[in-house]
Amino acid sequence: MRVIRIVEAYVGEYASGKSEVAINRALELVRTGKPVTLVDLDLVEPCYTLRPIKKELMAQGIKVLAWETRGTVGFGETGNILRAEIPWALKRPGHIVFDVGYGVGGARTLELVAGIDREPSFQVLAVINTRRPMTGTVADIVEYVRNLAPVHGLINNTHLGDETPADAVQEGARTVSEAGRRLGIPVVATTVVAEVADSIGPVDCEHNPVRVLRRYMPRAFW
Amino acid sequence: METKPHKFCPGCGHGIALRALGQAIDELGIQDRTVFGCDIGCSLLAWDFFNVDTVQTHHGRTTPVMTGIKRANPDLICIAYMGDGGGYAIGSQHLVNAAGRNEKITVILANNTQYAMTGGQMAPTTLPGQKTETTPYGRDVEWTGLPAQGPEMVAAIAPEGAYVARGTVSKVRQLQKMYVRALLNQIEGRGFSFVETLATCPTNWRTNAEKTWAFLEKQMPEYFRVGELKVPVTTEETLKSADSRRRPEVLRKASRRGEEE
Amino acid sequence: MTGLSESTSANRPAARAGSSATIPVPGEKRVFMTGNEVVAWAAIAARADIMYGYPITPQNEVMHYWTRLAPKFGKEFLQTEDELAAGFTTIGGVLAGKKAFTATAGPGNILMQEPASMAEMMRLPVVVVIMQRGGPSTATVIYSQQEVILTTFGGNGEGFRIVYSTSGLQELYDYTIKAFNTAWRYRFPVFVLADGYQAKMREPLTIYDPLARGMELVPPEQYVGRPGMPGVDRPPGHYRNTYNTEEELYEILQGHVQEYERVAPEIMEHESLETEDADLLIIAHGVVGRAAKQAVEQLREEGLKVGCFRPVTLRPLSAGALRDAVSRAKRILVVESAYGQLGKLVRDALCGLVVEMFSLYKPGVGVTPEEVVIRSKELIA
Numbered sequence: 001m002r003v004i005r006i007v008e009a010y011v012g013e014y015a016s017g018k019s020e021v022a023i024n025r026a027l028e029l030v031r032t033g034k035p036v037t038l039v040d041l042d043l044v045e046p047c048y049t050l051r052p053i054k055k056e057l058m059a060q061g062i063k064v065l066a067w068e069t070r071g072t073v074g075f076g077e078t079g080n081i082l083r084a085e086i087p088w089a090l091k092r093p094g095h096i097v098f099d100v101g102y103g104v105g106g107a108r109t110l111e112l113v114a115g116i117d118r119e120p121s122f123q124v125l126a127v128i129n130t131r132r133p134m135t136g137t138v139a140d141i142v143e144y145v146r147n148l149a150p151v152h153g154l155i156n157n158t159h160l161g162d163e164t165p166a167d168a169v170q171e172g173a174r175t176v177s178e179a180g181r182r183l184g185i186p187v188v189a190t191t192v193v194a195e196v197a198d199s200i201g202p203v204d205c206e207h208n209p210v211r212v213l214r215r216y217m218p219r220a221f222w
Numbered sequence: 223m224e225t226k227p228h229k230f231c232p233g234c235g236h237g238i239a240l241r242a243l244g245q246a247i248d249e250l251g252i253q254d255r256t257v258f259g260c261d262i263g264c265s266l267l268a269w270d271f272f273n274v275d276t277v278q279t280h281h282g283r284t285t286p287v288m289t290g291i292k293r294a295n296p297d298l299i300c301i302a303y304m305g306d307g308g309g310y311a312i313g314s315q316h317l318v319n320a321a322g323r324n325e326k327i328t329v330i331l332a333n334n335t336q337y338a339m340t341g342g343q344m345a346p347t348t349l350p351g352q353k354t355e356t357t358p359y360g361r362d363v364e365w366t367g368l369p370a371q372g373p374e375m376v377a378a379i380a381p382e383g384a385y386v387a388r389g390t391v392s393k394v395r396q397l398q399k400m401y402v403r404a405l406l407n408q409i410e411g412r413g414f415s416f417v418e419t420l421a422t423c424p425t426n427w428r429t430n431a432e433k434t435w436a437f438l439e440k441q442m443p444e445y446f447r448v449g450e451l452k453v454p455v456t457t458e459e460t461l462k463s464a465d466s467r468r469r470p471e472v473l474r475k476a477s478r479r480g481e482e483e
Numbered sequence: 484m485t486g487l488s489e490s491t492s493a494n495r496p497a498a499r500a501g502s503s504a505t506i507p508v509p510g511e512k513r514v515f516m517t518g519n520e521v522v523a524w525a526a527i528a529a530r531a532d533i534m535y536g537y538p539i540t541p542q543n544e545v546m547h548y549w550t551r552l553a554p555k556f557g558k559e560f561l562q563t564e565d566e567l568a569a570g571f572t573t574i575g576g577v578l579a580g581k582k583a584f585t586a587t588a589g590p591g592n593i594l595m596q597e598p599a600s601m602a603e604m605m606r607l608p609v610v611v612v613i614m615q616r617g618g619p620s621t622a623t624v625i626y627s628q629q630e631v632i633l634t635t636f637g638g639n640g641e642g643f644r645i646v647y648s649t650s651g652l653q654e655l656y657d658y659t660i661k662a663f664n665t666a667w668r669y670r671f672p673v674f675v676l677a678d679g680y681q682a683k684m685r686e687p688l689t690i691y692d693p694l695a696r697g698m699e700l701v702p703p704e705q706y707v708g709r710p711g712m713p714g715v716d717r718p719p720g721h722y723r724n725t726y727n728t729e730e731e732l733y734e735i736l737q738g739h740v741q742e743y744e745r746v747a748p749e750i751m752e753h754e755s756l757e758t759e760d761a762d763l764l765i766i767a768h769g770v771v772g773r774a775a776k777q778a779v780e781q782l783r784e785e786g787l788k789v790g791c792f793r794p795v796t797l798r799p800l801s802a803g804a805l806r807d808a809v810s811r812a813k814r815i816l817v818v819e820s821a822y823g824q825l826g827k828l829v830r831d832a833l834c835g836l837v838v839e840m841f842s843l844y845k846p847g848v849g850v851t852p853e854e855v856v857i858r859s860k861e862l863i864a
Binding site for chain 1: 507508511512514515516517518524541544547548551683684685686687690800
Binding site for chain 2: 709713724
């Protein structure tokens with residue numbers, strides 16, 4: 001079956017790396033030549049979000065549906081009001097990537113998007129960093145992903161910030177892959193920064209493809 | 223608990239209410255796990271009155287301190303004792319929220335229609351036309367509203383399981399029964415319990431004995447209806463089980479006194 | 484008979500979940516976390532029993548994580564109607580003999596000073612975590628160091644309290660654990676003063692079980708509800724915070740003064756970097772202290788004699804060590820994300836010394852190492 005366009009939502013634990021992975025995915029898709037829209041669905045206390053880097057990403061050819069931080073003053077403490085264009089994101093042509101913030105709602109946040117249940121190629125991907133204590137073990141990950149429902153794929157984004165050794169990433173790959181087997185959900189990729197990707201290679205120890213990440217989020221505070 | 227003279231003014235309603243409360247605690251046999259909280263105002267004179275653990279709190283904060291103790295140690299019976307200001311003014315948001323959450327504490331509020339300890343200023347419960355230090359020409363309803371209907375508000379907010387009543391120090395046996403029912407509500411873990419207690423303050427009312435009781439028994443009930451407003455459905459069964467747990471000497475005394483009101 | 488114990492124990496998460504876990508981290512682990520999250524995990528590691536709290540940005544994740552972890556470790560939580568109630572219920576928790584804590588920020592910190600005063604007067608071991616945000620009033624939800632005076636001397640008392648100012652996530656973990664020990668050992672209210680940057684930032688740290696490291700955890704003690712019949716088996720606990728005469732109050736406060744001054748040397752902490760031969764001494768706390776340290780490293784590489792004094796306790800402040808370091812310097816530079824709040828504490832501590840004092844005050848705004856370097860170079864010429 002020919003996939004007409006990619007519609008993906010990145011979900012996961014607080015600070016698991018969803019936004020970073022979503023941005024990099026959007027940039028990867030921009031290279032296909034089709035329009036790409038990146039949607040900010042961070043509703044629980046958005047502080048590291050797309051807003052501060054919206055202009056930078058637009059300059060790279062991505063259409064970003066998000067407030068600019070300045071525009072959120074007076075809209076309540078953190079300005080997590082839904083922008084009017086966001087529920088209609090699927091009407092836009094080309095690929096759509098959703099950056100879904102953490103929260104008890106999990107993937108159900110996507111119900112705010114009109115037509116999501118009819119979108120043929122819609123996929124929800126859970127981003128997991130096994131160095132985050134709430135998702136550190138296979139059992140924790142299985143429980144966590146079950147609560148997010150529905151999830152179609154897992155992404156191993158295990159890291160320790162600037163001091164990430166390659167074997168931490170590989171250990172994460174093993175943990176996430178085992179969780180995936182128990183959940184019956186495939187691991188789509190291991191995402192990692194370039195310096196560490198070099199020492200791992202094109203696939204990780206569980207033969208998941210390795211995708212290289214460029215860091216944007218450290219510039220994205222409030 | 224033994225009796226001893228209190229520090230309240232002669233004719234003060236607190237003395238009668240606290241005696242009834244002390245007897246309720248004895249009747250239920252909970253002296254060794256009662257914590258008594260008192261507010262700022264005349265209620266704080268009771269801080270060392272009982273042989274129970276007591277905490278005197280900031281004004282209006284007795285409800286949350288007792289809530290905090292109860293949440294941390296649910297085996298304790300927590301009583302928050304306060305006046306009209308502590309419950310209906312500065313403490314009202316805590317009263318409303320504790321009732322709404324059905325916190326398993328017992329709040330007893332002495333309503334004497336003014337802020338007594340500080341010299342007799344208007345309270346939320348001051349009657350229309352009543353002269354106080356901050357309503358020297360009489361309470362103007364247009365300007366300041368009508369007397370607060372505390373138990374009515376609590377009864378409207380509190381979920382099923384709460385016990386809400388208004389008693390009066392002029393009907394002591396009924397008052398004590400209300401305290402017993404209120405405390406049983408907590409003991410049985412059923413929910414929030416609240417007893418407003420109409421009380422006298424001849425010092426600030428500037429009334430002699432006769433006029434004091436007239437104010438309490440004739441004028442106050444025009445605005446404050448005495449009776450039970452909210453009783454959990456299982457209270458009758460609870461009372462029967464409580465009767466079977468009452469200490470023998472209390473039952474003998476009760477039968478000697480004859481029928482309760 | 485239907486009993487109190489039956490109905491109440493059914494409400495306890497631990498009983499419901501059948502949980503027997505008490506330790507979130509059995510040994511130690513290198514992890515990647517956010518600040519608010521660190522506070523929740525550290526409180527569990529410290530064997531805290533109950534948190535009371537009210538939502539306010541930027542500290543909400545402390546509650547989000549505590550409520551997610553609580554059922555797994557038999558902990559309790561109550562969301563109160565406001566910060567007044569959060570502080571007063573926390574007082575209730577410690578009176579009941581539990582390790583209780585709360586967290587707040589900004590306008591919530593203002594409300595928190597009322598219960599803090601009661602805790603100060605009655606020497607109650609409450610633990611309060613503050614994530615400073617812009618002020619005054621609602622200002623920003625982001626960051627500042629503008630709650631220093633409020634947290635050290637808020638309320639209508641003399642500031643007999645302990646305030647730790649942390650500069651990153653490892654310290655936030657270490658000092659949240661320490662806060663409970665300090666509170667229950669010395670019986671003064673303890674504040675962990677952090678900020679919105681620390682609350683939200685992500686960095687690696689090591690989380691651990693303090694007992695596995697051989698650390699002592701001071702046990703809590705009941706103020707009310709001890710076993711035995713009051714008046715018969717034991718005296719009743721009668722606690723108050725009000726007195727009738729000036730003399731009574733003075734005597735009580737003298738007791739507080741003596742005790743506070745006696746234990747202050749055991750409690751005060753600071754960090755010094757290159758202060759022995761510094762011509763310019765930078766004084767900064769919290770994350771600004773972290774930036775200042777980086778600035779000092781850079782300036783020293785360029786051959787400039789700059790040092791940094793970072794108070795870790797703002798109350799009690801390490802005045803002796805500060806005076807010592809200052810007496811060797813020619814000039815001092817106070818750097819903070821406020822308009823002279825640390826400056827006031829410093830001036831108070833240095834009273835009597837003669838030294839030129841300069842400032843880099845950026846209320847409600849972060850300070851970078853580069854800015855500190857530039858300002859230092861202006862002053863060291």
